[in-house]
Amino acid sequence: MRLLAENAGIGRMVELRMLSPRSDDAALQALERESRTLGAAPHPNVQSILDSGSEEGRPYIVLEALDGPTLTEFLAQHGPLEVERAA
Secondary structure: OEEEEEEOOOOEEEEEEEOOOOOOHHHHHHHHHHHHHHHHOOOOOOOOEEEEEEEOOEEEEEEEOOOOOOHHHHHHHHOOOOHHHHO
């Protein structure tokens, strides 16, 4: 699940990705891998991870909120990227 929320502590919008209580081990491993990858790759073109944890048994990560569509949404609307643009 992907949600936008306001973090009152820092006064800005954030993106929250939280697993469903019915998520399997593969989903948990994917979320953990995403968390480690984003934490190890600070770059202006990569979404920053702000926090991670678990609440009531539901693992989550908190990311900087980005304006605009997800890559999946963009590709659905515009089709595949040309090689030059993808690079």
